[in-house]
Amino acid sequence: MLRVRGLKVYYGRIQAVKGVSFHLYEGEAIAFIGPNGAGKSSILMALSGVAKREGEIRLKGREISRLAPHELVKMGIIQVPEGRQVFPTLTVEENLLLGGFNRKGEKGWIKKTMEWVWSLFPPLAERKRQLAGSLSGGEQQMLALGRALMGDPRILLLDEPSLGLAPMIVEEIYTTLKKLREECSLSIVLVEQNARLALNFAQRAYVMESGAVILSGETGMLRRDDTVLDVYLGRAREGFFE
Amino acid sequence: MKWMWDPKYETMDREELEQIQLERLQSTLHHAYRHVPFYQSLFDKSGIGPGDINSLQELREVPFTTKGDLLRGFPYDFFAVPLAKVARIHTSSGTTGRPIVVGYTRRDLQHWGHLNARVLMAGELGERDVLQVSFNYGLFTGGFGFHAGAELIGVTVIPASAMGISRQISVMINFKTTALVSLPSHALRIGHCLREMGVEPKDTSLRVGFFGAEPWSEAIRHQIEDHLSIRALDNYGLAEVGGPGVAFECQYRNGLHINEDHFYPEVINPTTGEALGPGEEGELVLTTLTKEAFPMVRFRTGDLTSLEYKPCECGGTLVRMARVKGRVDDMLIIRGINLFPSQIEDILLSFEVGPNYLIRLYREEGLDQMEVQVESPVAGGERAPLASRIMKEFLDRLGLDITVKLLEPGTIEVSKGKQRAVVDEREI
Numbered sequence: 001m002l003r004v005r006g007l008k009v010y011y012g013r014i015q016a017v018k019g020v021s022f023h024l025y026e027g028e029a030i031a032f033i034g035p036n037g038a039g040k041s042s043i044l045m046a047l048s049g050v051a052k053r054e055g056e057i058r059l060k061g062r063e064i065s066r067l068a069p070h071e072l073v074k075m076g077i078i079q080v081p082e083g084r085q086v087f088p089t090l091t092v093e094e095n096l097l098l099g100g101f102n103r104k105g106e107k108g109w110i111k112k113t114m115e116w117v118w119s120l121f122p123p124l125a126e127r128k129r130q131l132a133g134s135l136s137g138g139e140q141q142m143l144a145l146g147r148a149l150m151g152d153p154r155i156l157l158l159d160e161p162s163l164g165l166a167p168m169i170v171e172e173i174y175t176t177l178k179k180l181r182e183e184c185s186l187s188i189v190l191v192e193q194n195a196r197l198a199l200n201f202a203q204r205a206y207v208m209e210s211g212a213v214i215l216s217g218e219t220g221m222l223r224r225d226d227t228v229l230d231v232y233l234g235r236a237r238e239g240f241f242e
Numbered sequence: 243m244k245w246m247w248d249p250k251y252e253t254m255d256r257e258e259l260e261q262i263q264l265e266r267l268q269s270t271l272h273h274a275y276r277h278v279p280f281y282q283s284l285f286d287k288s289g290i291g292p293g294d295i296n297s298l299q300e301l302r303e304v305p306f307t308t309k310g311d312l313l314r315g316f317p318y319d320f321f322a323v324p325l326a327k328v329a330r331i332h333t334s335s336g337t338t339g340r341p342i343v344v345g346y347t348r349r350d351l352q353h354w355g356h357l358n359a360r361v362l363m364a365g366e367l368g369e370r371d372v373l374q375v376s377f378n379y380g381l382f383t384g385g386f387g388f389h390a391g392a393e394l395i396g397v398t399v400i401p402a403s404a405m406g407i408s409r410q411i412s413v414m415i416n417f418k419t420t421a422l423v424s425l426p427s428h429a430l431r432i433g434h435c436l437r438e439m440g441v442e443p444k445d446t447s448l449r450v451g452f453f454g455a456e457p458w459s460e461a462i463r464h465q466i467e468d469h470l471s472i473r474a475l476d477n478y479g480l481a482e483v484g485g486p487g488v489a490f491e492c493q494y495r496n497g498l499h500i501n502e503d504h505f506y507p508e509v510i511n512p513t514t515g516e517a518l519g520p521g522e523e524g525e526l527v528l529t530t531l532t533k534e535a536f537p538m539v540r541f542r543t544g545d546l547t548s549l550e551y552k553p554c555e556c557g558g559t560l561v562r563m564a565r566v567k568g569r570v571d572d573m574l575i576i577r578g579i580n581l582f583p584s585q586i587e588d589i590l591l592s593f594e595v596g597p598n599y600l601i602r603l604y605r606e607e608g609l610d611q612m613e614v615q616v617e618s619p620v621a622g623g624e625r626a627p628l629a630s631r632i633m634k635e636f637l638d639r640l641g642l643d644i645t646v647k648l649l650e651p652g653t654i655e656v657s658k659g660k661q662r663a664v665v666d667e668r669e670i
Binding site: 006018019021023055206211212213216221225231232 | 264292324349
């Protein structure tokens with residue numbers, strides 16, 4: 001459903017992504033893995049329209065590489081940013097309502113979806129009127145995810161959802177993501193530094209280093225045999241698999 | 243789809259396939275650039291980086307890699323991973339000088355097995371078959387390559403390897419071999435021996451053969467099928483890009499399906515290097531898309547073929563290459579006409595002469611002349627009329643006056659393993 005060819009991403013004069021191609025099927029999860037600074041997050045920034053980009057991005061055949069961020073959100077490409085970035089001075093409920101801004105005026109839909117988010121994340125339901133800033137890290141991640149779901153995503157862009165969270169919370173969040181993918185055939189682009197986690201969750205993975213994809217394939221195959229990964233990643237391999 | 247090992251890729255629509263090819267191509271180029279000094283300097287000298295190739299067409303901007311380059315890299319210069327990560331080594335069969343050494347990682351070996359399973363599956367092989375692999379199990383890629391594919395399918399494999407012909411035949415008869423993997427010339431010899439032994443080919447269990455590793459004509463195919471009472475299928479591969487498993491015929495036998503999800507094919511004009519379109523005949527150039535240990539970028543195979551992108555009758559969508567017509571370096575130019583020994587061979591075989599023959603080129607009063615000497619079992623008196631019928635066929639089909647000399651069987655000396663010889667006495 002999503003097809004990207006020769007994507008380049010720039011920050012000023014610095015090129016963070018040097019011509020990367022990838023694709024994503026409906027209901028599929030793909031992961032970008034690789035060391036810090038490899039350009040993984042920049043791919044998400046380009047997909048959500050917030051970074052300067054070149055190359056071809058097609059969603060169901062339609063060229064979307066020139067669309068503005070709010071237009072991409074309307075098309076269902078919604079990012080959950082790294083470090084959650086919830087609005088700390090608003091309540092949990094208000095945060096969710098903001099996520100549904102593109103569905104403004106469809107009261108019935110918003111109400112229904114919010115009920116669904118409460119059911120996915122019971123801890124949030126218990127803290128509807130609490131300020132988002134007072135939530136724990138795990139709860140904030142749930143809120144960020146819930147907020148994205150309020151935008152009715154077709155493709156969810158996830159940037160390091162495990163960052164700084166306790167293993168149990170991470171597991172809980174990934175279980176919910178798996179459910180979303182399988183039951184709602186949501187497509188997911190995942191960026192993770194924790195390669196093992198990503199390879200267990202996604203169906204396919206793209207290994208990045210210095211702005212380029214150097215290896216890709218089904219995660220089953222990459223998991224089974226990682227003997228060559230350290231060659232591809234050079235010294236960056238150290239600590240890659242914990 | 244019943245006789246496809248990997249229908250997902252073998253029937254993939256072209257747009258989807260090209261997306262996967264581009265993704266894998268880009269990874270291969272980055273990998274090769276970062277780990278093989280030859281490729282790094284190849285790119286640097288031409289002023290482009292691997293990141294500049296953002297479409298399949300743009301690959302044309304990358305210079306070719308030749309057999310000469312590989313020979314200069316002997317033994318390990320083209321390896322893109324350290325030896326510690328190499329799980330297997332094979333070499334090219336190189337009859338002259340030192341061979342080309344090729345490596346495989348564990349993942350390369352897995353892919354290789356699956357590619358060969360595709361080749362065998364397309365020949366409708368199943369677990370009830372008994373496959374005799376008569377390729378040498380050694381440094382040569384043939385034996386181990388097919389063996390891996392056969393084991394994936396679950397065929398009963400007989401690793402006959404390079405036993406003598408009479409032992410091959412006794413194994414074939416006693417073990418009830420149903421399928422054979424070998425050189426086409428080997429199959430011809432088996433057929434010949436069966437005749438001498440008075441064994442009716444129909445009395446063996448053999449039903450299908452997979453032949454490759456040397457060019458063979460349609461005429462040879464008919465002979466093999468006739469003498470062994472089997473279906474003969476062609477396949478294509480070369481050690482430099484990983485051995486057998488590059489391309490294969492299905493039961494419809496209208497070209498060899500190239501495993502495009504692992505190899506990106508181009509056909510070029512061998513003289514100018516210019517890219518040729520579908521259907522145009524030229525030299526095959528291959529780029530590997532998944533090889534880790536030994537990535538090849540735009541390798542000039544020296545083999546002449548053309549590409550057909552229309553889906554095959556079997557439902558397969560992979561591009562098909564015409565059966566290899568000859569080698570670029572085999573091509574003869576006579577009075578400006580391009581000619582391959584295989585064309586001569588085809589005609590000779592249709593008259594049931596040969597298979598040993600010799601082509602002699604010379605000049606008479608500045609004009610190129612060609613003489614074909616061939617062994618024939620016919621008696622002395624019948625030779626002249628037969629020779630003139632062959633000459634007429636040459637003229638009709640090739641547009642050339644070619645002198646034909648019929649000789650006693652056993653008088654033409656052929657170098658081992660090669661059925662053809664060309665003697666060029668022209669001074670250029």
